[in-house]
Amino acid sequence: MSQSALVAVLALPALGAVFAALLPDRAARLAGTGFAALALVASVLLGLAGHTGGWFSYQPAGSGAPPIVPWTSVDASWVPGLDLRLHFGVDGVSYPLVVLTTLLTLLCCLYTIWHVPGGGGRGGTLVALLLVVEVGMLGTFLALDLVLFFVFFEVVLLPMYAIIAGWGGEQRRHAARKFALYTLFGSVLLLVGVFTVVAAAGTADLVTLTSGAVTLSRTTQLAAFTLLAIAFAVKSPLWPLHTWLPDAHTQAPTVGSVLLAGVLLKMGTYGLIRVAVGVAPAGARWAAPLLGTLAVAAILVGCLVCLAQTELKRLIAYSSVGHMGFVLLGVATLTATGIQAALIGNVAHGIITGLLFFLAGAVKDRFHTGDLAVLGGLRERSPWLSGLLAFAAIASLGLPGLAGFWGEAFAVVAAFERGGGGWLTLGVLAAVGGALTAAYFLRLLRRVTHGPASPAVEAVAPPALRISGMELVAWSPLVILALLVGLVPALVLGLSETPVQSLVEAVTR
């Protein structure tokens, strides 16, 4: 039962993509959305299976448990000659991301039924591409084989390139090319890193590799960690490897931005936690101070750039650099607190930034500009839209009680837990970054929603200003989740406690 759910999670979007590519436009969008919905159902079933069947019995916990103990897994031979295996599994670290992926993809597909961005091909193709991206992301989160992980990591790249290049804004070709080439550069390093590990260890199985059964030499670990960390840092993105992101986000269509910020970036941080830290713990210990410093630099630079930013989507894109900085700081501390903060920060950022990009897209669709100097007085004309924008901005600035708070505050806690002058300084600077985050989001709200309505806002007729039913359907789950994860963080963290504890034990061993 749970194994079939696992297979279904991967197979349903793939099937949906085929249907969406072949059927005529409207039917394709509907069919694709249907399959995305089924994938969400399957991913929820996967979690239920974990809870009732295997979860409690599987929780041996205590010390000595390996970091990856999937509660459901599938293991089949793929290319026997090369010893490649189709090994998928889900545990507490990957599960929240799986659900986030299926949910956000469904919302993006729903949104596409109602609204196909202009400038490109038919909506059915867009849905098909979204579903292929979904397969890639899910495969990355579920793969328990290093080579498989790499393959799925790469699957995402080209369809996302096509989404940006096909349905994006005015400079979409440049942005798409930059995105593809930059992340491809990361992929080359990932490939070398993966095969460094596989060649040295003689196996590509992640469960074995992270369990400590195979010990790599220190040199191998340092080399592998460096390669893997740079690859994941490009994806996450970590300052100063982030500059593909603002361009890609600004030019991508709304659904592309949502998936990009909501899930794609998480592949980097997930890879860092699961693969880089898990496989090369000695390398992680060695690189942790540098990683932490760069993460804090990302927080501060991201915040300051946002403070001087004049374009709505670009600002939100840069805010991701800051937020992912908090996530990476959490990982860099290599403490259980920090890694858990990173996990919940990941999910919270996916929910909140996804919502922010939906709203920014709605603003741009209505007023045909994202220029903060031209927008203004949105609350005069459209109280609900500006209210939602305010909610998303407040959630994103890390208000306690909403989802964004936990990851950021506990990244600081983790830095303090590590102790020592260096980590304390990083913690303090990260906290200052929290105040700066508030500054730029309030500046954003002041420009966009407050004051008298600007001519650009005034020019749009009231019926177009109203929030449509489909928009509400696409947004409300994110609003509810931002509140729910804030009030009940155990939704995300309850499952990850044991694997994170084991991972930290493995790292400090």
Next chain:
Amino acid sequence: MSLDVLGPLLPLLPLAAALSGFVVPLRSRTAAASLGIAGAGGALVVAIVLAVRVDEPFETVVQWVQFGDLSVTAGVRIDQAASLVAVAVGVVALAVQVYSTAYLHDDDRYPPYAAQISLFTAAMLLVVVSGDLILLLVGWEVMGICSYLLIGHDRTLPGAPAAAVKAFLVTRVGDVGFLLGIVLLGVNSGSFWITQVLAGLPALPAATVTATALLLLAGVAGKSAQFPLHTWLPDAMAGPTPISALIHAATMVAAGIYVVTRLYPVFVLGEPSLVVLGVLAAITVLLGALAATAQDDIKRVLAWSTVSQIGYMAAALAVGAPAVALFHLLTHAAFKALLFLGAGSVIHAVGSNSMSAMGGLRRRMPGTFWSMTIGLGALVGLPPLAGFWSKDAVLHAASTADAGWLPWLVYSVGAVGVLVTAWYAGRLWLRTFFGAARSPGAETAHEPPWPMAVPVLALAVPSALLGLLAFSDGFGERLTLFVVDLPEVELAHLGAETAVPLAALLLGLVLVWALWRRDTALDPARFLGPLRPTFDNAFWLDTVQDRLVVRPVVALARRVAVADQQVVDGAVESTGQGTVDAGDRLAAWHRSGLPRAATALLAGVLLLGLAAALYGSAT
């Protein structure tokens, strides 16, 4: 109902009202008003029941979430002091909700406003009852964001959005310290549960406790508008007047003081944090009072008076008398809520905030006049009104505190503060209610409708009588904290030291009356002479803050943005461009005329042949 249920219910009732209020359609005023009033009223009832039933402190603890070895709990910790503060919050919130129904009669965004007040109330009550530092932080920050939303509510006021942003950001700067203080406490004691944190305190290194206490003070200074983070509060007057009452009376600014009492052992052990607090408080008392003397906006006079009065509470904390601080917090909650709501009635009637446009309102608005008179009397400390007892207790605590220069500083600054307070309160009273009407609005002023009049009249009762509670048995013990051993304080005190503040009070009143009498149409503030602009601009601290903090940060942000674009991204773009250029050049080399191409081909063949021959002969 058992206390375990009632305690959590205290913040949850207004929270439920807030969440349902946010989805009420904009035209459903009645539904929104009923929700808001029900939320505040429910909380008040629960608070009263708790105040009656709680003798011994009690708490509930449940695990909220686990981060590594650190556990975050959710639960309430209610003692008698907490229940009394909760009652004050409930009373003020209810008064504000009822008052707002009439004050915002023509506002088409009333439902979200009422819901935001409910959320504000819930957040403050959460701070009051929270048994865990992280939970406390939730209430603390949610209150900040609610103040942001409510201060920015008035869409016709051009300054409102900026004031709202300022209020949130200035407090948020303090909150960086507050967060770090909480983190230090949590990390060092392995839990954020207040009871456990306080129990583990003596075992911590002194330097850590001191650092923690000072960091927490930053947050307290931000929330409670203490120097140097007080600048947001006068600007916050851009919010609707009932909001000013809410922020200034029992919530937000009171939260800082309350949290210090809640975590008092941290400050006692964290020497010299109380000295720092005392010095800041002394500065704040005088700064606020002096700034209040020169304002023309009636709300700004009251705002600066809040800054000054919170200074008195902080001063009481600094001299080791948290119970006295709470006593002054409670009386201040009553009379300041009364004063703001009364000022709102006056503004509503006159149509202007400016005292230059008022005058002679005594005859046209007798109910408001008498209520405001009681409120102002309590503010200046006129016996036997509430403020007299609590302010006297602050000065008494200072005069009897242990040796050292700080109590003396507090006592003398406090006495001078009484004089200045009497002066500006007298000025407000005379300028608003006496003399001739100075504008058409003041000539045709009338009493407000009953939803505005009733809360003002009702608040006059505690403003007048709350101080007498100090004579009742056990009131002092109710406010005394159970977590730390402190000498018994005397809340109701009459003695020789009382003469000094009373004399200062009389002097201030007589002075302002004498100055005002010379020409009742003119502002007595003109006698401040060259000091007037300085006081009016509150010592230009806003400008200082702008030059020292805001502008450098904005300039830095611009530079970083440019650097990020041109250096970091420039490197990426030029790598791309360089590769394309190199490719072009290589391609250009491949394009050439037949003779050169044939030569190159032959040369290549020759080279390869040569290499093969050499390789072959070598092996």
